[in-house]
Amino acid sequence: MAILWFVAFLCFIFLWQWIWNKQSPFKNWPVFGMLPRLLQNAPNVHDHATRFLLDNGGTFEFKGPWFTNMNFVLTCDPTNIHHILSRNFSNYEKGPKFREIFEPVGDGIFTSDSDSWRYQRKLIQSMIKNKKFELFLEKVSRGKVESGLIPILDHVSSNGIEVDLQDVFQRYTFDNVCFMVLGFDPNCLSIDFPQVAHAKAFDQMEKSVFYRHIVPESFWKLQRWLQIGEEKKLSNACKIFDQFVYQCISSKHEELSRSRTLKVEEAKFDLLTACIEQEAEGGEMDGFTKSNKFLRDMVFSLIAAGRDTISSGLTWFLWLVATHPSVEAKIIKEMREHLLVNSEINWGIDEVSKLVYLHGAICESLRLFPPIPFEHLCAIGSDILPSSHRIIPSRRILCSLYSMGRMESLWGEDCLEFKPERWISEQGRIVQVPSYKFIAFNAGPRTCLGKDMSFTQMKIVASTIIWNYRLQLVEVHPILPSLSVVLHMKHGLKVKITKRDL
Template sequence: MATLLLTPEILVSIFLFFLFLCHWRWSKAQTITNWPLVGMLPGLLQNLSNVHEYFTWLLKHNGGTLEFKGPWFTSMNFMLTSDPMNVHNICSKNFSNYPKGPEFQEAFESLGDGIFNSDHDSWGYQRKLFHTLLKDNKYKVFFEEVVKGKVEKGLIPILDHVSSLGIEVDLQDVFQRFTFDSVCLTVLGHDPNCLSIEFPIVAHSKAFNEMEENSFYRHFVPKRWWKLQRKLQIGSEKKLLHGWKVLDEFVYECISTKRKETLKKEELKMDLFTSIVMEEQEGEMNSNITKSNKFLRDTTFNLLAAGRDTVSSGLTWFFWLVATHPLVEAKILEKIKEHLLDIGKLKDLNIDELSKLVYLHGVICESVRLFPPLPFYQKTSLQSDILPSGHSIKPNTKMVLSLYSMGRMESIWGQDCLEFKPERWISKHGRIVHVPSFKFIPFNAGPRTCLGKDMTFIQMKIIASTILWNYHVHMNEGHPVSPSFSIALHMKHGLKVRICKRFV
C-alpha cells in the first residue's frame, strides 16, 4: 500500500505544493502568472474562495477570452470565455463541433447516458422524446398541480411554523427540499416528503448531494488522482460511490413500483415515468431503449440534476435580491394586487394569470442574469476551429463558458451591468424585452436550450407570488452572502432569514 501511494505523480504533486506555498501571496491580488511546471494553478487556488469574481476580472482584462494553463502533467488546460460571439459559435453556429465530450461524461459518469450527459444520436433521441412529453397539456396541468400542492401542503405550513415561533430558517434549504420533492413527484410520481416542519434527513436526498459534490471535485484534480482514490475506496470517491449506490436503490425501487402501477392502469398520475411506460406499452416508442430500467434510471438522475438545484438556486438568489431591494418588492406586490387578487385573496395561480405578472418575470430574468443557477457550461472541441475572438482551438480542447461573468460584462449589459435593475427587461409598451440566448444564457443556447425553461418560470412565479404576498422576508443582519464553488450556484452559507406574516 505504501508503495502504491508514493507514486512519482504523488511525489511531484507534493513538490509542486511546496513550490506553490513559496509563491503564495496573502494579499490575493487578482493577477495570473503562468508558472513553470504548475502553470496558472497557484493563482486559481489562491482565489478559489472567490473564483467567480476572479474569472470575471481575468476575462474583463483579457478581452473576454483566456487560455488557462494547468500543471504540465495534468489535463487541466481549458479555454475560458464570456464573449457572446464565441458562445454563439460554440452553442449554435458550430454546435456539432462542441459536444459535452468524454471528459465531461467521465467526470459525471453517475448520470449515465441521460440527456444532460449524452451527445449526438442518443442526445437527439432523448431531446425529441422529452420535448414531446413536456409539451403535452396533460403533463403541464399535472406539473401545475404538483407545484401548487407542494406550496399549499409543504411550503406554507413551514413558513407559518417558523413565523409563529419567530425562529430563523434557511430558505436555501427550504427551496432545495421543495424542488427535490417536486422533481420526484413530476418524474416518478413519488413524494419523498423532504419538505416538512420536522426538516427530516432523507437518505436519498442526502445521497444526491454527496454524488453531486464529489462528481464536481473530479474536474479540479488530476484524473489519475481521483481514479486512484476510487480504486482505494477513499476520500471523495468513497463518498461519491456511497451516494450513487443509495440513490440507485431508491430510483430502481420507484421504477419497479411504477411498472406495476401501469399494468393495473388504475388512477394513474401523469408523471413522466407513467407517460414513458404507458407509451412504450402501446408501442409508440423505441421499446429497445425505453423498456430498459437503466434508461429510466438515467432519466431520473438527469432530471433531478436539471430540476432540483437550478430552481432552488434561482429562488434563493431571487429572494435575497428582493429582500435587499425594497422598492422592487413593493412593485411586485403592486402588480400582484393589480392582477392576481380576488376579494383580497390570491386567485388560482395558473399559466394565464401568471403571464400577467410581466414585472415579476423581469425580476426573475434579472436575478438569473446576475446569479445564473449554473455558473459554467463545459464543452469539448472535436476538430480545429477559429473562434470569432480570433483564438485558435485545437481538437479535444476543453471549453468553459462562464455564465456568471457574462452577466457582469459592460460590453453586453452596459455600464450598469452590476446593478439589480429589473426595468432593463421591460419595454416602453410594458412587455418583456427579448435578449438573444447567446447573451442571456442561463437557459443555455442553440439546440441544447433548456426544455424546462417555461416550467421554471411558472414554478418560480407561483412560489414568489405566494411568499411575497403572504410574508415579509427579513435578512438576518450580518449574515454572510457569497456564491459557493459548486456545480450549481448555491449560497455558501445558506440564506438565513426570519419570516413574518403580512396579514394577521
C-alpha cells in the same frame, strides 16, 4: 557540462515565467501551470474568473500542470458563445472527458451527444408538452405550496425563529420534482425538517463532481481506485441514490402492470409513467430501448434540472428582493392588479403569466446568479473562434454564464445592479434578449426544454412568499456562492419571517 546546461535551462524558464507572471494575475508556473492560482482562488472562483476574463478581452487559455489534461479555454465573449452553441454547434459536444467527470449522472440528456442526445430530447419534449402533464404540473406545484411551503413558513413566523430559505427551497423542489418525474413524494418538506438519505446523497454527488473539476484527473482517479476521500463519499452516495431511483422504477412498473392499462388519469401523469406509456405504445424507437438503466439516467437528469436550478434561482431571487424594497413594492402592486379577485389571490399558471414585472425581476436575478455558472463543452475538430483563438481537437471549452451577466459591454455600466426595469419595454412587455447574451437556459439546440416550467414554478413560489410574508435577513450572515456545479449559497439564506398585512 550537461548538468550545467540543464540548470541554466531551468533558470531561464523560471526567469521567463517570473517576468510573464508579473503582468498576469493567473500565474503559469513551470510543472504546475496555473493550477496553484486556481486552487488559491477556489473559494471565490466565479468572481476571480470574471475579473480575469474582463481584463483579457473575454477569452483566456488556462494551462494546467504538465502532463495532465487540464488545459481548457474559458470564455464569456457572446460572439464566441454564439459560435460554439449555435453557428458551429456540430463541432462542440459534451465529449468523453465530460462524461467521465459526470459519470454519476449516467448517460442522460445532460451528458449524451449525437443520436442519444437527439432521441432523449425528442422524448422529453413530447412528454412535457403532453396536456396531461401540464395539468399535473400545475396541480403539483400549487399543491406542494399549500400543503408544504405555507405551513412551514407559518410555523416559522408564529414562533419567531430563523430559517434557512435555501434549505426550504431545496426540500420543496426535491419533493416537487420527484413527484413530477417519479410519481413519488419523499416528503422532505415538513415542519420537522427530516434528514432524507437520498436527498443528502444527491447533494454529495454534486459536491464530488465539482471536486473532479478542480483537481488533476489522475488524483481523483487514484482516490476512486483506492476508495478514499471524496471518491469514497461519491461511491456511497451513488449507491444510496441509485437504490432509491431503481426502487421507484420497479414500483412504477408493478403499479402499471396491476392496473392492466397504461391510460393514466390526468390527476397523476408523472414523466416516468409517460415514458413507460410511450414504450408500451411504440416499443423501441430509433434503436434505443428504455431499460431500467436508461430510465435511471433520464430520471437523474430530470431531477437535477428540476431541483437545483429552481431552488438556486429562488434563493438568489428572494435575497435580492429582500435587499431591494422598491422592487418588492412593485411586485406586490403588480400582483394586486392582476391576481387579486374579490379579495382572493389566484396563483394559477395563466394568472402568474400576467406578472410582467415579476418575470423581469426573475430574469434579472438569473442574469446575475445563473443556477449553472459554467457550460462545459469539448471540440470535435479544429476551429477558430470569432475572438481569433485557435481551438484544437479535444480542447475543452468553459463558457462562463456568471461572467456574462457582469459585462458592461452587454448590460451597461450598471451591470452589477439588480434592475428588473432593464427587461421591460416602454410598452410594458418583456424585452426579448438573444439566448447567447442571456444564457441562463443555455442557447442553440441545447436550450433548456423546461424553461417555461421553471418560470412558472418560480413565479408561483416567489409571489406566494412575497404576498404573504416579510423577509428579514439575519445580520452578519455571509452571502457567498458555494463551490458546486450549481450556484447555491455557501452558507444558505438565513432569514426571519413575519406575516404581511395587506
